[in-house]
Amino acid sequence: MNTLLLILMVGGLAVFSHLFGSRLALRKAGPNPSILHSLPGYHGVYVALWCGVPALILIVLWLAFEPMIVHTLVLGSLPETLLHNPDGSPLDEARVRLMMSDIGNVAKGNISSSTDPEILAAARYQVGLENNAFWSLTVLSISLALAGAAWGLRSISPVLRARNQVEQIMRVFMILCSTVAIATTIGIVLSLLFESYRFFTLVPLHEFLFGISWSPQMALRPDQVGSSGAFGAVPLFAGTALIGGIALLVAVPIGLLSAIYMSEYANPKFRAFAKPALEILAGIPTVVYGFFAALTVAPAIRNAGEALGLDVSSESALAAGVVMGIMIIPFVSSLSDDVISAVPQSMREGSLGLGATKSETIRRVVFPAALPGIVGGILLAASRAIGETMIVVMAAGLAANLTANPFEAVTTVTVQIVTLLIGDQEFDSPKTLAAFALGLVLFCITLVLNIVALHVVRKYREQYD
């Protein structure tokens, strides 16, 4: 919170220097303000930027690097006895990390497991360092802000091209903002690749991709039964495909037929009502669908199955798949609606003129012409279904069954990512790292599906434009 106060102070200084800057520019212009190259406001912004930007950059960099430096210093200050086992061998990395987090907790004033005087001393040292760091940052950033403001004020003169300089800085800021998307992608790819690489050093790649047994539970004791986890992800891929397939079986016919009816048959009144109503389905949060699937649809399907004498699991793939299908209906229908409406009217009129009925025209002319776009839409819907998390977390099972029976419980890639990462995590166990490997697979598959879908759609568009 203190840092927030500091940032607010720097901001306040910048506002003040803006006032000073614009006044000063007017005064220097003398009786005829029109000799100023830029409006006085731009001079003000110019000074404010000189005041605020360097100080804020300093604060951000400082905050980013301070924890690391403090960590190194505290680690260096620890007595040798703490860093070695009683037999003289150095402590392993995990123990050191545990100790450092203990020190951090004591320093923050949280309750901690340790009352060791050496730990307490280290914690005091850390608190001292953090205090010093904060005060030096305060002094440094405020003086930098003042110095910047002074420099800006000094350079104000009627010929200063303040507007051009301010606009240049704004432009740099806008470029930085638009590269956030690239940075995000790089961040996703790097973090997934890095953690997956660590996973694949523990579990071979072929075992992960082609193994058919998945039980990521690592034993607490080495002699426990089933102590080595199995990381064959094929059951997860199969489960994802099964649930996604059921979802598409529900969504594609309903979505497509709705789109055809709405764009070819429905009168404007009906369309104005039905189209937004279908779009509501896309706006409902997925956690709501998950709740609906787990508490309404799954029991209903199970009861229906029992009435027919079928053995249906209460976490059946069917329930999750059907509800997921409901969720993606609007994706299929709105994308198909767009491409169907984009088919040139002349093609329809040609077919009708030859005596075809409306449905014949749709089936023989409009649908084939719109097919690439429809396929693109279905691929996008499929990528949605594969990446969907909450419905399957709440309604699908955890056991990795390799089955094609929709009445049994299966698990999916996203379910496993969530279960592996909720709760306690150790960042060197294959159990946690496996989640990132699964995430990488998920990212790659959805990326490929999207690229193919966009390519198909674009190619189709070029045909008629």
Next chain:
Amino acid sequence: MAQHTTEVVRAGLARRYRREWRFRAYGLTAISLALIMLLTLFTSIFSQGLSAFWTTELELDVTLYPQDIDPEGTRDPQTLSNANYRKLIFQAVYDLFPDVTSRTDRRALQALVSDGATYRAREMVMEDPSLIGQRVKIQIPIAADFDMLAKGKISRDAHESTRRLSDQQIEWFDRLEKRGLVHTVFNTTLFTASDSRQPELAGIWGAVVGSIYTLIVTLGLSFPIGVAAAVYLEEYAPRNWFTDLIEVNINNLAAVPSIVFGLLGLAVLLNVFGLPRSAPVVGGLVLCLMTLPTIIIAGRAALKSVPPSIREAALGIGASKMQMIFHHVLPLSMPGMLTGTIIGMAHALGETAPLLMIGMVAFVADVPSSPLAPATVLPVQIYLWADSPERAFVERTSAAIIVLLAFLIIMNSGAVILRKKFEKKW
């Protein structure tokens, strides 16, 4: 020959018209199916959730014995706060049933009142210490199982061993009801409390505050960044490999599964930058990255819709390019941008999966005090409650969903109104 063709066509006409009719019927069926599903979803949630907005309370005459609350008569707030109100409440309940004397029966009787009763008694005494020694009427929340019984969600016909209340307990409850001590009141706890293990004390306020913090962080970052990026890409960017790369990235990010953003947050924000787990700041950052593509794409469309004549006029009277954009084009495209932003925020409000990854699933019993404090958000609260086995939580989950849907409807209709009101046809 021509005669022949006409005959063939005529003979097939009836069949073809039947097919035409059938095809139409398929389309109509598909739409009705989708709408029926939507309707089923809403009715099932509303029918389960509406009852959670009311709760059952019990009117008790509690004697606030001074020797139990403040034996030394100091009226010290510390003493008043630590006193054993539970005992007084239980005594009041025993007084209602003088015929129940055995230890086991009295324990079964204790199940009637919720822990919330002691809090309420303490609050009353702390507020007005002069009540000590008097006999006061207190409306206390009843335990969730009895609340379910009052709402008819625990079947009286079921066998005793299959339900959570014994026949004896049901009989007691009926006696209380007959004496007019049981009241149905509006469930304020649901809106003012945070999460709790006891359904009758659990509320959504903590999660709502967490959602508000998260959305403030998301909006504060994604709106300026999104607008700046949209302006750059639409107005300045030259067409070269770099801007193409940005565009491809934005389109792909819009389709990346949300859970992958959660993995990014976990690996980068928590593990590399060491930001606190479960904090709305981290949730807001992750959701900001997720909503940015939506805002940028909507922003670019809005900028594109401003006609060139406006730009030319501004440039013609001597504005610089930046002045032209910020004084004329941007204000005119603001409704479109805001619409996109609201839709993005509505998505962020309903998002759950990435927040599970960064630890916002913790059980948080306090209302978060700052964006850095551990918190949960409304959808995650729904997920947590949906996992609880108690019958009473099902009702509350549905109620929380109703609240969430209400927020979403308000936001989306806000976007629609904005678009309708300010959209200009040039």
